[in-house]
Amino acid sequence: MPGQTPFQTIGPFFHDGLSWEGGEDLVRSETRGERIAIRGRVLDGDGKPVPDALIEIWQANAEGRYNHPEDHQEKPLDPAFIGFGRSATQQDGSFRFATIRPGRVPGRGNILQAPHINLGLFSRGLLRRLVTRIYFEDCPENSEDPVLALISDPARRATLLARRSAGADGVVYRFDIRLQGEGETVFFDC
């Protein structure tokens, strides 16, 4: 049995290699669902911005179906939505996505999960990918989500809740990622 290829850091020079146009915009005009913006910053153990991280997101469509052959649910696919996005952080550690609010997808034992966006983070100084999830603070379904239930400390669980604000150009969810120290974001062994 061949052994797993080890992970190595993405380093500081990935931008040309991993960029493509529209990486931060997951929606087209025909995409179905409620438009939302995700904005946040990546901060290190000193609270300083991380200017050279790459954030990737993967999410279900508005109906709660993933655009992937392993998702056999009888829900419609949206031909105008793939569900993958990529954003490299700026000098102030900020990243942004324009997407739609995902629907609910089943978890293990067919318990419905609350709407969430899967997030992978890569950076210089990280020898591996960090995985976390974006949940939405104003979602009543959060209280029955089986993954949030794995985190007993409410303060830690709150690090996965994006904060809603209404901007001039629509609903914005704020999701800061603290890599280390006070308020450290919950990361998953995925």
Next chain:
Amino acid sequence: MQEVFEYRREEAGAQPPALHPPYASTRKRAPRQPPVRLPHSLSEITGPLWDSSHLRPGDDDLTRQQQGEALGERIIVTGRVLDEDGRAVPRTLIEIWQANACGRYRHEVDQHDAPLDPNFIGRGRVITDAEGRYRFVTIKPAAYPWRNHPNAWRPAHIHFSLFGPAFATRLVTQMYFPGDPLIPLDPILGGVPDPSARLRLVSSLELEASVPEWALAYRFDIVLRGHAATPMEG
């Protein structure tokens, strides 16, 4: 009811920890809390899939993406992408990026005092075929200094980014070259706990894939996580 399988978990000796103090910049960026183990659901066993519409002509030849030919030793890099059961991973996107033949990236943050090559961008993309094979042409990158410790130089390497079939199989790694004396000194490669697993990142010279009097070939096979043994009802 949908049947959901799990992917195998990370192989302990092969995957580096977040905190590896010899690699200095892990000290302020590595999380200190243990990660929460996430049971795999549809969210983890699905992921973005790709086809050749994402490629542009010339993405698989980094030596001919500009007006003239890139300077340096032309090489072929080839291999297979497999899972832990030895099954091919077909039609998966591989993105690569690298320094030029002088050890310099075409990137504003790279201020190393070595020349840029106007004919070398240093990025490429390929998609594996039905048997998981890939192949691209590039120039051999050089070592370059970094500030991790006195006389720190990265061994020559090519960055690889792969998706595999699911969010759980995502891999970003680096390929090294056989016989490089910097390999045992490198704290990034040294972050891999098991020394034998480090060797998986060192390519091998592959004369069978070389083109006589044109380019030597290096072979780099990549193994992504496979399915866990027992399928479970989701």
